[in-house]
Amino acid sequence: MIPLLLHGGPVALFFRWLRTGEETVHMPTRRLHRKAPSLTAVTFAFVAASAVVVGLMLFFLMRERLQTYGRDTMATAIGVRAAGVQTALEHLLYDEWSRLKALAREVGADDPQTIRTKLQTLVGEGDGLSWAGYAGIDGAIQASYADAMLGESVSVTSWFQTGLRKPTAEDVRETVSPASGQGRSQPSVIFAAPVRNADGQVRGVLAARLDLSSATILLRDMARALNIDLVLIDSAGVVLMQTRGRAEDAPDLPSLQAARAGASIVSLERWPDGRSYFSAVVPEIAYRDLPALGWSLVARVPADLAVAPAEQVSRGMIFYLASFGLMLLLLTMIFVESFIRPFGLLARTASKIADGAEVYPPDTNRTRELQMITAAIVRLQTRLHRH
The missing domain is CATH 3.30.450.20 (PAS domain)
Incomplete structure (x- = not known):
């Protein structure tokens, strides 16, 4: 029976290791066991490496x-x-533009003095209007806010020429001068609209200046x-x-x-x-x-x-990933204690049996593989005792 087991494969070699305890097999195997990492360490290393890889991939991907x-x-x-x-x-x-157009429709039959009064109200109520005036068909300013430019001619300005035909708004570089005569170069917008009499004929142009202030x-x-x-x-x-x-x-x-x-x-x-x-x-x-x-x-x-x-979420992710790592560590410890350590206990028992000790492997039903290995060792012990 023994020669058959010796030439029967891994089981025969395992039986020979348990039976004889020869140095040629026993000592190198022990030295190999000392150098090889334990299953517990390998499990922890695998879980830790997987957690680090997955965590880093998740972190950088989400970031x-x-x-x-x-x-x-x-x-x-x-x-x-x-x-x-x-x-x-x-x-x-548009608000200032609409107010000017509405006033241009109202003053068609008004005299210059009445127009001046309405221009005072227009500028005074506006949010950004700094000047308003009425120019006759010849381009001379007949009424204006605070009498600025009164009597001056604006016939050569583009806003006046366009304003005789249709309402217009122009971005101008040279603004109209105030009453003091000191010109200002601040950019502004000139609104202009034609003033028509009761017959629909153009009698002048009503204009207002909106400063960019x-x-x-x-x-x-x-x-x-x-x-x-x-x-x-x-x-x-x-x-x-x-x-x-x-x-x-x-x-x-x-x-x-x-x-x-x-x-x-x-x-x-x-x-x-x-x-x-x-x-x-x-x-x-x-x-x-x-x-x-x-x-x-x-x-x-x-x-x-x-x-x-993203930076704020990343900082939050670090906290959650760390919490996940701690939970994974706890679950790994539970898993190792429940399913990995029984293999170590079984290995130590097998080593004692190989040394000749009369011990039997622990009866564990954690996994099918443990049951199969335990049953195999018990059968080998039984055959050993028979011979």
């Missing part, structure tokens, strides 16, 4: 996805905010409320207003080039201050029948704001 989502969301948000500022600015211009106040307030920076550019590419920084120092930026060309874009770009911004361009400041002034609005927001939510 990248959150950053991409943040950039897309911020690009959309800056476009929406720029459109909102555009609407507010258009309403400011009121528009600047509005834009600065909205920029502060929406946490954005704004740049207003005219049709010639001149910066009319900016809430922060110097747009003139970055003429080659795609957003500013698009604004000068009257194109609408949303881009991520680096400004002269060294920071990256999401910039949105809203061209054509016009509303209803308000003539287009050729202005474009550039809104920007720091790109860091798009990354900040």
Whole structure:
């Protein structure tokens, strides 16, 4: 029986190891056992490595996805905010434009003195009007707010010539002079509309000047409320207003080039201050029948704001991943104690049996494999005792 087992394969070799205890088999195997890691250590190492790999992959994947989502969301948000500022600015211009047109329809039969009184009211009630006047068909100012430019001729101005035919709005560089005679070069908008008599014939032009100071106040307030920076550019590419920084120092930026060309874009770009911004361009400041002034609005927001939510979520993910690691460690300890350590106990028992001790393997029913190994060792012991 023994020769058959000796030449029967791994089971025979295992039986020989248990039966003889020869040094040629026993000592090298023990040395091998000392060098080899335990099943418990291998299990913990495998679980730890898997948790680290999966955790890192999940962390960086979620971080990248959150950053991409943040950039897309911020690009959309800056476009929406720029459109909102555009609407507010258009309403400011349109309100003054509508008031001037309404007054032009009322004064068709009025004398210059009555027109002057109404112009006083028009400028006094307006939010940003600094001057208003009435010019006759010959271009001479016959009535004006505070008598500024009274008697002067505006016949050569484009707004007067266009105003004889239709209502107009123009962005002008040279503003009308106040009563003191000291000219001001601040950019402004001139609204003009024809004044017709009862027969429908044009008898003059009614005009009003809107300084950019009121528009600047509005834009600065909205920029502060929406946490954005704004740049207003005219049709010639001149910066009319900016809430922060110097747009003139970055003429080659795609957003500013698009604004000068009257194109609408949303881009991520680096400004002269060294920071990256999401910039949105809203061209054509016009509303209803308000003539287009050729202005474009550039809104920007720091790109860091798009990354900040991802950073916050990343910090939260580190906490949750650490908590998950602790729970995984606890579950691994329970698993090792329940299913791995019985193999170690069985291995130590087998080693004692190989040394000649009269011990029997523990009766464990944790897994089918343990049952099979235990039963095999018991059968080998039984056959050993028979011989």
